[in-house]
Amino acid sequence: xxxxxxxxxxxxxxxxxxxxxxxxxxxxxxxxxxxxxxxxxxxxxxxxxxxxxxxxxxxxxxxxxxxxxxxxxxxxxxxxxxxxxxxxxxxxxxxxxxxxxxxxxxxxxxxxxxxxxxxxxxxxxxxxxxxxxxxxxxxxxxxxxxxxxxxxxxxxxxxxxxxxxxxxxxxxxxxxxxxxxxxxxxxxxxxxxxxxxxxxxxxxxxxxxxxxxxxxxxxxxxxxxxxxxxxxxxxxxxxxxxxxxxxxxxxxxxxxxxxxxxxxxxxxxxxxxxxxxxxxxxxxxxxxxxxxxxxxxxxxxxxxxxxxxxxxxxxxxxxx
Amino acid sequence: xxxxxxxxxxxxxxxxxxxxxxxxxxxxxxxxxxxxxxxxxxxxxxxxxxxxxxxxxxxxxxxxxxxxxxxxxxxxxxxxxxxxxxxxxxxxxxxxxxxxxxxxxxxxxxxxxxxxxxxxxxxxxxxxxxxxxxxxxxxxxxxxxxxxxxxxxxxxxxxxxxxxxxxxxxxxxxxxxxxxxxxxxxxxxxxxxxxxxxxxxxxxxxxxxxxxxxxxxxxxxxxxxxxxxxxxxxxxxxxxxxxxxxxxxxxxxxxxxxxxxxxxxxxxxxxxxxxxxxxxxxxxxxxxxxxxxxxxxxxxxxxxxxxxxxxxxxxxxxxxxxxxxxxxxxxxxxxxxxxxxxxxxxxxxxxxxxxxxxxxxxxxxxxxxxxxxxxxxxxxxxxxxxxxxxxxxxxxxxxxxxxxxxxxxxxxxxxxxxxxxxxxxxxxxxxxxxxxxxxxxxxxxxxxxxxxxxxxxxxxxxxxxxxxxxxxxxxxxxxxxxxxxxxxxxxxxxxxxxxxxxxxxxxxxxxxxxxxxxxxxxxxxxxxxxxxxxxxxxxxxxxxxxxxxxxxxxxxxx
Numbered sequence: 016x017x018x019x020x021x022x023x024x025x026x027x028x029x030x031x032x033x034x035x036x037x038x039x040x041x042x043x044x045x046x047x048x049x050x051x052x053x054x055x056x057x058x059x060x061x062x063x064x065x066x067x068x069x070x071x072x073x074x075x076x077x078x079x080x081x082x083x084x085x086x087x088x089x090x091x092x093x094x095x096x097x098x099x100x101x102x103x104x105x106x107x108x109x110x111x112x113x114x115x116x117x118x119x120x121x122x123x124x125x126x127x128x129x130x131x132x133x134x135x136x137x138x139x140x141x142x143x144x145x146x147x148x149x150x151x152x153x154x155x156x157x158x159x160x161x162x163x164x165x166x167x168x169x170x171x172x173x174x175x176x177x178x179x180x181x182x183x184x185x186x187x188x189x190x191x192x193x194x195x196x197x198x199x200x201x202x203x204x205x206x207x208x209x210x211x212x213x214x215x216x217x218x219x220x221x222x223x224x225x226x227x228x229x230x231x232x233x234x235x236x237x238x239x240x241x242x243x244x245x246x247x248x249x250x251x252x253x254x255x256x257x258x259x260x261x262x263x264x265x266x267x268x269x270x271x272x273x274x275x276x277x278x279x280x281x282x283x284x285x286x287x288x289x290x291x292x293x294x295x296x297x298x299x300x301x302x303x304x305x306x307x308x309x310x311x312x313x314x315x316x317x318x319x320x321x322x323x324x325x326x327x328x329x330x331x332x333x334x335x
Numbered sequence: 336x337x338x339x340x341x342x343x344x345x346x347x348x349x350x351x352x353x354x355x356x357x358x359x360x361x362x363x364x365x366x367x368x369x370x371x372x373x374x375x376x377x378x379x380x381x382x383x384x385x386x387x388x389x390x391x392x393x394x395x396x397x398x399x400x401x402x403x404x405x406x407x408x409x410x411x412x413x414x415x416x417x418x419x420x421x422x423x424x425x426x427x428x429x430x431x432x433x434x435x436x437x438x439x440x441x442x443x444x445x446x447x448x449x450x451x452x453x454x455x456x457x458x459x460x461x462x463x464x465x466x467x468x469x470x471x472x473x474x475x476x477x478x479x480x481x482x483x484x485x486x487x488x489x490x491x492x493x494x495x496x497x498x499x500x501x502x503x504x505x506x507x508x509x510x511x512x513x514x515x516x517x518x519x520x521x522x523x524x525x526x527x528x529x530x531x532x533x534x535x536x537x538x539x540x541x542x543x544x545x546x547x548x549x550x551x552x553x554x555x556x557x558x559x560x561x562x563x564x565x566x567x568x569x570x571x572x573x574x575x576x577x578x579x580x581x582x583x584x585x586x587x588x589x590x591x592x593x594x595x596x597x598x599x600x601x602x603x604x605x606x607x608x609x610x611x612x613x614x615x616x617x618x619x620x621x622x623x624x625x626x627x628x629x630x631x632x633x634x635x636x637x638x639x640x641x642x643x644x645x646x647x648x649x650x651x652x653x654x655x656x657x658x659x660x661x662x663x664x665x666x667x668x669x670x671x672x673x674x675x676x677x678x679x680x681x682x683x684x685x686x687x688x689x690x691x692x693x694x695x696x697x698x699x700x701x702x703x704x705x706x707x708x709x710x711x712x713x714x715x716x717x718x719x720x721x722x723x724x725x726x727x728x729x730x731x732x733x734x735x736x737x738x739x740x741x742x743x744x745x746x747x748x749x750x751x752x753x754x755x756x757x758x759x760x761x762x763x764x765x766x767x768x769x770x771x772x773x774x775x776x777x778x779x780x781x782x783x784x785x786x787x788x789x790x791x792x793x794x795x796x797x798x799x800x801x802x803x804x805x806x807x808x809x810x811x812x813x814x815x816x817x818x819x820x821x822x823x824x825x826x827x828x829x830x831x832x833x834x835x836x837x838x839x840x841x842x843x844x845x846x847x848x849x850x851x852x853x854x855x856x857x858x859x860x861x862x863x864x865x866x867x868x869x870x871x872x873x874x875x876x877x878x879x880x881x882x883x884x885x886x887x888x889x890x891x892x893x
Contacts, residue, residue: 232456232459235456238447329460330459
């Protein structure tokens, strides 16, 4: 029962996500068009003759009106063709896929640790609210968030790579590496990312659950003789799930999109490093492609959060 | 019906009374803004005894401490409330000395709780059945299968529809009256010795209240559970209690058998509670031309999808009161919204003071706005907490009459006199006033505009009976002085009898009965008006059974 309403809501949300992604693609395309500089010029260099420039422009279709170039770009992407990098003439899609996989691996490692840890710490903070445990958890989480990620990164390298020599300082990974080797390589960057995103999720979990703890049904549970942890787990948490999922998804998106600095510090061959490299080379097609992938990750994860919130609401799942 | 055999661990069964509270003192720390935190005494030196299987009614106005006393029987203090003195002996053990684990052992097993708002007291995320059997399973009183069987049996006993499957629903899928009965089933499921009922029918419509009340009474009788029944309505408590205890300002006023308390109260305060409601109001004959004439007005929410008013026609005459009665969802507040222009009607016309009113609020003239004022149910939320009483009452004087300075202050003082509060209150903030005083300020604010008609939307519903009584007398007095007409929206028929000249009974968006007070309240009745009239609790032992038997139609939402 009620499936139709929920399906309709979810379909609407997905349609909205697709629309949003299209709008972002327009923005990205327009943004890179506004940038000064000429692609043909940057390929051929300052010494190129006007005739050579003109020929290359025609070849690349740069003389066509902007909307035609936009649709050509868009249809290319829909067919999996992200274009060619200007700097080294390589196919962007094939160069990116390995990088994207690396970034997703790092993000997943950080997420697998940080999400359960943040929620657990948040629930513990609620259980011992305003007490010493709550304050210790909050203090630690806030401190780790306040420190910039490059600082945390270098600190981790100093302690665990240089002094203790437990983990490598540079997180280089190859295709031939085994899973465990890879895992060992990403321990430090994943820890740095975990420390960065932990507090936000933990504080939000704490706030959302505390908000629910004011409800009359919590008192009902208390008057049934339930213990505090059981009350939090069974009665408060399920009703706080929607805001928690929201903040978790935002942080997951950050793990994918916001890793640029951490990847550079640990020399990790992910999307972030790839992006930074090509920004400095003014390689517009690469910047466009990476921007679009980042946007897609953001929009998808937020869409998942919204859909999860819809599914978590019993009023929507089971209408009257 | 075969009783399910329980495998309950034997509960401590002393020979003494089930509940014995001695010299109970309860305090709370309050944090007034800008002042040092201080302790206030909520309950002082209250003692009570409750035998097994008996029902004790705790009665008093809000702030009397009755809920606080009721919850103390579970060793529980809401918010920062602390049980600071005396003894609370349940089955011979003192709850004040019990540790947290010991209290948990007892809550949900020996004593259970039924809250005022079942809608808020059920967790929206879980099925009803899981919540009903939760305490029983937590304390390992029965297996899940046995507990669910027991719950279904209780659902049946409490006359819930589809007792076999209602437990599969979520709280939002059943009505308020049903939820209140499910909560009673939840309290009974673990076979406790004592149930604390905290205003279990107060949030319900009268027509629903009567059924829930009957169900609770029957369940108490059949299961021999003892109960503390907390309410502010003496007529309700008279139906279910063996004894009644009257509380005021956290102190015991009077304690006696139900019959003695309602027939022969010994204390003046009890007497005042018993004899409230008695305003004799002589109805006026309708005048020549109505001040407000509503003709065939229909209105709906959601762009026509939910029709809430269907061709409603009523008249209000100058200086008179039209009472609009009906249960929640009958469209009476929507009628007020249509008249004030907050919800433009789909069709029909509204004539006010000889002029046709524009449908939309924004199209109305300032005089239209001035002459049609409104007073709300929640005086609290109808006033800006950061403005003084003087500012609040002075605002319409500035806005409509351009009064300033001394002239305005003088008029504010006059208005404060009129509402029997005096000009000393002009500098106070709403938070410093009692509920009745707040409502009086709202009345003064409405009067300041010199209106022809005031719409009163459930203005006494949130108030204690004695305070409400004072507000009604004030409104009647002001009507005689100022010749203002009232459109009085209420679900309470006792209030209607005290104040109305004519009555419109609404049911599902339609006016089902309309006329002068005497004709509307004289038989023969239509089925709905009959149900409404029979559902109003009367302070008479045995009223409940008579009322249930005599009615022609069952209440809605069952």
